[in-house]
Structures are given as structure tokens and as C-alpha cells.
Amino acid sequence: MSVKKEWPFGITPENYPEFMGKCSEHTTRKGKDLEGYFLEKPDPDRVIYEVYEAQGTGRMRLALTILKPGKVGTEYHMTKGHFHEDPEAGEIYFALKGQGIIIMQDREGQACDLSLRPGTVACIPPGWAHRTVNAGKEDFVMLAIYPDTAGHDYAAIEKKGFIRRVMEKDGKPQIM
């Protein structure tokens, strides 16, 4: 099912579960899918995040990510993170709920991060890997928009990892 026939529609911080029902793809990432990503070993059956993806949205795809609150050791829950296969494809994030941090780095190792709170739009340039971290105590929910040419390259990040990590220090998230 494509989202196309259900259009037009608006997504708000309150009604995003309706959007989930319109999506053609649903992925659940558990601890066992993220082994080697965190410094410590995650509980294999713990749900870390879920992604609902819609296609047919006009040369762009929409993906809603729900990142569960929690930590593996002192490291906050996060997505795998990826580069795009298409080096010209950027991405836009829109934070709907909760408190997140986006960590980015390019292939030369230049890194940066941005705080995401409801209402923030984050622009990820072409050629930058991106990972999202839930730095809060409730679900972090965000909508990603990317060209349908983008593709996902997880391998480069799986091998090298991100330079920055979000760890708890003195009870608060800190970027290390």
C-alpha cells in the first residue's frame, strides 16, 4: 500500500499514529540488531526504535521514527545511522515529540550535532552520515524526508562508528 491514495493529509504531534497506519513499510530494531553499535552489549530483545516508511509521496519518502527512551549502560538509545548511497541526496528531519540529538559526520571525519525538540527542522547535507539519539525520558518521534533516490549505506558506519556518542554524566546527556 502506498500513502498516495490517502493524500492529502496533515501530520501533527497528536495524530502521527494515523500516519503510521498509512505506511507501507514497518521496521523494528531491537538490541540484537544493534550489537556492536553501543559501547556495552544491549539486551537482545529490547525494542530500541521503530521506523514507519511511506512511499509514493512525490519523489520524496517520508519515514516516521519512534526512538524509545532508555540507555545501554550509560549510552542513550540511538538509531544505527547511515550514509546515503546517493552522494547528492540530503535529508530533512522534523521533530514531533520528545528530546533528541542528531549526530552527523562526513566521510572525512568532520562531525557535528544538533538538538531536536518539537518544531525543529534539521537539514542534513548530502554526504553526511546521520544518527538520532533519544536524550529524553519519553519517546522521541520525528519525521524524515529524503529523495527517493537516497538509499541507505549502513556498512561504512557499522565498521567505523560515529566519533561522537551521547552518554549520561551527572544524570544528564552529554556529547563525548
Added chain:
Amino acid sequence: MSVKKEWPFGITPENYPEFMGKCSEHTTRKGKDLEGYFLEKPDPDRVIYEVYEAQGTGRMRLALTILKPGKVGTEYHMTKGHFHEDPEAGEIYFALKGQGIIIMQDREGQACDLSLRPGTVACIPPGWAHRTVNAGKEDFVMLAIYPDTAGHDYAAIEKKGFIRRVMEKDGKPQIM
């Protein structure tokens, strides 16, 4: 100047004027540019809206629209509205500030509308013309994201107009 070299960055309801400074294109639409769009003739020198467009954002373009509050007769300020030249190109809107209404219609004359308040994401399907109306008393500010293949077809709407209009009735905006 492209926005590319200024990346990555986040846009919030507070800092969007910073984004305006990163944009390569700036368009001001005055009453004289919108003659024939409203039922009454607008003051030719009144600024109705401004658009700041960024390129180089990864196969997608970003456009920030600032729609001034006000009415022409009893009709609320609005954008020209357009179809995309690329029939496969959709568009996503993020409302940042104020109260807006998006009016859409397809080439067969099917029409719909959506309320836009800060935090709402609106999905405009491929093949639907879209126009934004400021239904509030302050600036209505929104960010549009569309594939860089989209293009603008203003001519079809200029000739036929939109079926729905937003008019003041009993002191409140009403869709007619």
C-alpha cells in the same frame, strides 16, 4: 550562494530569520503581482508575502514563505498557488509560526483544505495545486520542501483560480 556550505543547521520557530540569510533567492509579492487573484483589487504596493529559497540541499529545495496578515476586501492574504511542472513531484510543508490554511485542488477540480498551525506537517500529493492563506493576525511562516525537479506552473491556476476561497465572516475566517 548555495545553502550547502552553511550546513548542517537546524531551523526553529525562533531562528528562521537566520535561514533567510542563507538563501540564494528572495522574491517579494506585492498587491500588483496578485491582481486578478483576489475578488477585489489589492493595494498595488502592499507586500502580501515573501519567499526565501535555498538550493543545494540534496536533490530537494527549501523555501521559507512569510505571508503577511491582512485582507483584500474580506478575503485573507494568500499566495498565488501553483501546480508543479513535474507531475510526479509532491511537496511537504512545515508550519513554523502563525495560523494558516492550505488549499489544494487537482486538475480534475477535486478540492480540499488543511489547517496549518506550528508543528503541523502537510503532505501535498503529486498533481495537486497548492495555495496558502494567512488566517491569523500575525505573520504566517512556513517551510516548504520539494524535489528540485518540481518546477512551478502558475498559469493553469492564474486562468482558472481555486474553487475554495478563505473569506472573513462574522469576524472569523471561513472557507467558501
